[in-house]
Amino acid sequence: MKKVSGRLTLLALVVILSVIFFIPSYQPFYQALPAWLKNVMPNKGITLGLDLQGGIHLVMEVDEDRAVEIAVDRSVVSLQDLLVDKKIPVESVTRTGPTQVTIQFQNAELKAQIQKMLDDYPTFTETESAGSANKLVWELRDIEVKRIKDSAINQALETIRNRIDQFGVAEPMVQRQGLKQIVVQLPGVKEPKRAKDLIKETALLEFKMLDEDNQLKLDLPARIPKEKEADILREAEAKLPVGDQILFERAVDKDTGREYRIPYLVKKRVMLTGDVLSDARVSIGQFNDPYVSISFDAKGGREFERITGDNVKKRMAVVLDNTIYSAPVIQERITGGRAQITGTFSMQEASDLAIVLRAGALPAPLKIIQDLTVGPSLGKDSIDKGIQATLFAGALVVLFMMVYYRTSGVIADFALALNLLCLMGALSALNATLTLPGIAGIVLTIGMGVDSNVLIFERIREELRLGKAVRLAVDGGYDKAMLTIIDSHVTTLITGVALFLFGTGPIKGFAVTLCLGIGINLFTALVGTKVIFDLMNQRHKVEQLSI
């Protein structure tokens, strides 16, 4: 007779550990515990997957090429400023390719002078311009292109993290995946569309001057329906003055409530960007209309003061992501480093705008390549149904085992309960995320657990049929079934491990529960139930086994 007490202790230890680890997963009970107990206990359990509690799973790609273009565009603007400062008269400075800047000038003698300015732009090199007397072509260095692309994704990650923090989501996940993808998971979000807009908005804030003189010549309509934007742009394209562009203001008719657009002719040159903001807050105007008040940092404040001072009585457009929010007339030099962004928005839109302005702009637009949104109601539905069906299925199996194998069936059912408890404990200890496929994995392991017991019991029955005594039959049954059980579990384990290593998302969740379940199964089938049989045999000699 093998010693029982050692195995019993082991069993008890496993059960106790499982319970301790599982408790944090059941919040109502965990919260009711006294504080000192909570301090010594694990504080995190199983998290429910998005399919069970609702939420958003986004995979986004940063438009890296656009990030490079934007960086080159900035260099173009600063080069223009520098040329104006140095009083070098050039015809145009334009971006002529993704990484290419072309400077054209009338006076060929300027060439050497402009070439020298390349010193201020070490990230560019001169190319193919040797032949032409009136043209210089600069190209962004490859190493710089790579740096911009790299920093674009890091900056995007940082910005999204900031925005989500301020939006307020419990346990968000923002992660880089591969080279240029960002994964965002927001469990339990109540307003998925709002959250997505908040994440996706580039939020590039720019201040640009209106070109009022030329606007009259261009004869733009005062207001247009929002579908007509493209038509206006097409019509005006040929007549557009150099260095100007047409942008639209979004407005709402107070009487009809319909949205319309106001086209403006705007100088392309950016006077100031959102980089220099130090804060953005929602305020309420005198007609109860929300607006966003922004504060500049010291440098931005000085700059803003200078720009407004130089352009008194002119109109300046506040542009966010190429849409004009407002285009007020500058009444006087504005000191104190504060400004307002007014426009037609609701309270919520205003507060979201303040969030994105505070968190900063994205370096480039984001492209959503995967978007899974599960409403909270479906989550609840599927969890309720899944649990009900699982409970019902479990009850059927328990009943079947008791009817078919009698007392031994009860022992098998005990093993089943032990299995489930250990699995929950293990999942809690790993802080695993439970998804629907995960639940399916649990169901499968229950099936396998039953199978192990069936294998053993059938073997014991065979031994009994051969006329062996109960104790010998039990030992023989376990011994003979053991090899089969190990073989069958290992093959399934191989599948599980392959799924875990190479599967993605839901498949992975399934693989985790499957692998854990198999390990636990082996333990309960080979140790758990055997102890009880041995115990029965030890107490008194069993003549007849109920199996």
Place this chain on the structure above:
Amino acid sequence: MLEILGKTNFDFMGKRRFAFLFSGIMVMLGIVAVVQIARGSANLGIDFAGGTAVQLKFEQAIRIDEARKVLEANGLGNAELQEFGQENKLLIRLKASTTIEEKVAERVVAVFTKEFPANHFVVDSSTEIGPTIGHKLQEDALIAILISFAGIILYVAGRFEFRFGIAAALATFHDVLAVLGAFYILDKEITLLVVTALLTLAGYSMTDTVVVFDRIRENLRMRRRDSEETIINNAVNQVLSRTIVTSLTVVLVLIPLTLAGGEVLHDFSLALLWGVIFGTYSSIFVASPLLLLWPGASGRLLKRS
């Protein structure tokens, strides 16, 4: 002792010609399905093909033909609709041709808000997947399958004999292909969850096969005088009651899950349910007879004992 079956002595091996015929047909179906998937003309779920799926839950019942008319009128004519009867749920799917940038999900929601103003609804779930992700998933799933098969063949070949490994792998392939073929014939959508189910049933069917093989191995060592066919037949008969009881319990678990587990679990459980039935059949009628097709003088197993 309550027994479903007493001691049995069916001549399973003698029926192998019928079994091979039936299995051959199922496998052919499965191969057709695989070819169709590779050609992109099977009913692939949007998680593989890319596209948009929106599930709406209405307050009142909604007629599927009306919904389709409304979508067509708004330029979403290529949508596939599926309803979940009692709960006024409607699933709208648009496949690969769409990209996320077009905000198809938002458009679908807007169409229903506009056209059915009296019938309020909530968005149960919306999924948009770009085509690149779909390809990545397909690749990942394929790699996972190949790796697990290679691993299993190696393990079984190591524990038993090489021909056992091959037979077990073939039987498992047979089950996966049969279920895939059945899904294809019924035009059921092949989603990531269904693929998970296929992998699960591969594991299950493998378990079943290994249990039978284990007994064959044991018998091969004990009774050397009998013909291989008799030994195999006896082994299958000896584990028959275990096979039936186990399959029965798994079926007992899967039936409630299929019928009442909710729409998300339905196809998953259904695939598993068929898989269990095929898996049980194949370990008796496919895997074991396959060993007879390759009577490798059963060298190692006999010598070792």
